[in-house]
Amino acid sequence: MATTQDSGRSYHLQCTGPALETAEAHSAQEHITLFGSCFCPFVQRVWITLEYLGIDYAYYEVDPYKKPAELLELSPKGLVPALRLNNHHPPNALNESTIIMDYLEELANGDTRRSSHTVESLFPPPSDPYARALIRLQADCASRSLVPAFYRYLQAQDEAKQVEGATAFVEAIKALVALFERAEREGYTSYGLWNEGGSLSYADVMAMPWLFRATNVLKHYRGFVMPEGERFQAYMQRLVAHPAVRRTCSTEQLYLDSYERYAFNRPNTSQVANAINSGAPLP
Template sequence: MSTKADSGRSYHLQCTGVAKETAEAHSAPKDITLFGSCFCPFVQRVWVAFEYLGIDYKVYEVDPYKKPADLLEVSPKGLVPGLRLENYNPPRAVNESTVILEFLEDVAASKTKQSLLPPITEPYARALIRLQADHVDRTLIPAFYRYVQAQDEEKQIQGARDFVEAINGLIKLFQRAEKESESNFGLWREGGTLSLADVMAGPWLFRSTNVLVHYRGFAVPEGPQFRTYLDRLLNYPAFKRTCSTEDLYIDSYERYAHNRPNTSQVANAINAGTALP
């Protein structure tokens, strides 16, 4: 059970470490502006996709809890990430991380030829990766938040079990794809390339190695294949370029770990037992 006192620390407003260097390298105006927050995993999945797909962008860090007017213009709920498409007059917008990922796939198909999915001529291989991605959103992410927000010992123990079960479910889907598809998409395979599922899961698996370890004493699942996968993912250049220093995540997730009132719309949804926003 977590025994760390709530120090009242707030979330960070700017990236640190390697992520700060990446943000500074993308501070000039481009056709696409990425509205994001340094601590947000939904933003990170989109940021990784930008980096991997080779699409030009500008980083615009905002405080999503203040909901500035320009953020609301691109994301009506005031949630990050959001994209402002500057090459329209007036500019247009895309929001919701999964929709943004699909949008970036479409942009890359005509501009950079990079992809997070196998070719369209391999529909079954694409479907297997989409099943992995679906599991991440339906099961892994909610389990992460239930675990980190759990306050009593019994719920924390159950939270750890549920999160590990969600990881094991993802592993089974990876193993299924390895058995049923010849595609080299996905870092689960040696020599594989970054996949949509890797991008979707990566930010929460990364936070399991710092936030969950710090606040819940989480033991990352053993097993050489999973540990090798995690190492490949967290050290993959496009992913690593979006990672701040550990203290940013520890500080920014303290409010989740103590389940402070109105921590976020995501936290409120978990507490209410409703779907994530």
Template sequence: MPSQPQLTGWGLPTVPQNAPMPQSAGPPRKFYTLQRVNGNGGNGKGDGIGGPHKHTLEESDKVKKNSVDRWLIKQEKDKRKEQGGDSSKKSYHKKATGNALATVKSHCKDDSLKLFGSCFCPFVQRAWISLEFKKIPYQYIEVDPYKKPQSLIEINPRGLVPALRHGPTWSTYESTVIMEYLEDLNTGPALLPPDAQTRATCRLWSDHINRHIIPGFYRLLQAQDTNDQVNHATELRNEIGKLVDAADPEGPFFLGRSMGFVDVQMAPWVLRLRRVLGPYRGWPEPEEGTRWATWVDAIEQHPSVKSTTSDDALYLDSYERYAENRPNTSQLANAVNSGRGLP
């Protein structure tokens, strides 16, 4: 783990980071074509002249198919290595730990409502917190979104989590859409307030989180240049500051005494500021006595958040790929690197 600078208040990271070395283009690639030939002639002409090709057409096709299969397997192994499969590197976890693991075990039985998720994913945690908060019966199914199992593709053709199946055929995906759907079920306590104007305000600030805070989090985490890290830390601090200024002055949550929609939208990144940006980029702890510190503590201590949170090591390991900005870490990481919005 890299050494950390001394920080106070909203201090910014000063630890120098090594920028990635440019990679050479490598040798020119060769391309070949395959010709389907019969084995009864030297050139597949069937003229009776013996040649080295002794396969029937069916055998020849089988050999070619096996060659293609081997090539595809090699490509998949190389891709996994790029994503952190190197044994000397930390990679994403495929099984929850701590409180989250206990919650997984208590929701492993078949249910008509199924949440397909990955233990390290913050977008999954949004939907998961909502289910726990509302105490809606559900089944949690852990999937590896990098392998994109067919059960996940059937729900979300893009193979991303979270994904929700409710009933034998109906499904949806995207964390905010899932949260809205769970609200519309009118089961359990509400996360959105009853009046239309305050609901609209909640949606507006949820949009702020998705458009500005989340991309800012990943820009800072993925930045390798020290100056870029300082700039991105300042931008992220300012965007969080806007959200805190819009919150109820007394709190402890965004709208006041009870956790609501905006709190759940923000909660996974509140957790990861301390568990990921702290170790990797020197993100400071909230200043004691501030409105921000009160909010962070309320989110961290809420039972629905605690029950869906793994041990710190899971996040530290799973986000090393982002902190090193490894190639093909995720669609989100690629989008941030190219300056696009969230995928």
């Protein structure tokens, strides 16, 4: 049964579980510093990318609602994730999760110190632009449909709106799966965990944080049940069990506590929540 009473719990300021172990293992100074927050799904996108590509980095936890000056220097809106590139004087900076992911992908594949046989990639090779485009179509579906549908569903307070939100979220999942199936029909099965034996893809990383939170946050606060189907269930198992994903996940209670404010649509929960309430694009 879904939780229906706001207990007033606040968001966490430190990772737990495997994510805490990963953060502690990356506390020493490196040429790249990821400014993140333990509960933020946009941060998790970048964190998974760093882990998967094997790029050296330092993880630095910040409170994005206090917007410390060091974060504002990197991200004008005070949003995480933000990347500080320490090899430059003064350091360069990047923000926006998809921009950072693209940068890290190019950085990893352009590193001449790494053997081309050992470099992981979230994309098919540039020699197959159509395959890369299929991955980007999947990623676009995650960003345009899945992510906003998640927040509209979670923030809905009226029962009818919650039913509507659940339907829209399921439809977004189905649209993403349809794109996975299209790539499979066309013979592209090496990239993407939809196919057993496939590698982690850009689209998997783009969607994962919200699919994962559907299994705990939406289940707890909205009684949501993930779509049935052997293929989809197997995909979810591969996704959440992937080592690069698992290393960035905290324990369930962190997410339940941190997302209670969304579930009861508290005023000024976040810039994302405000955008959903106003019907504006996500920041």
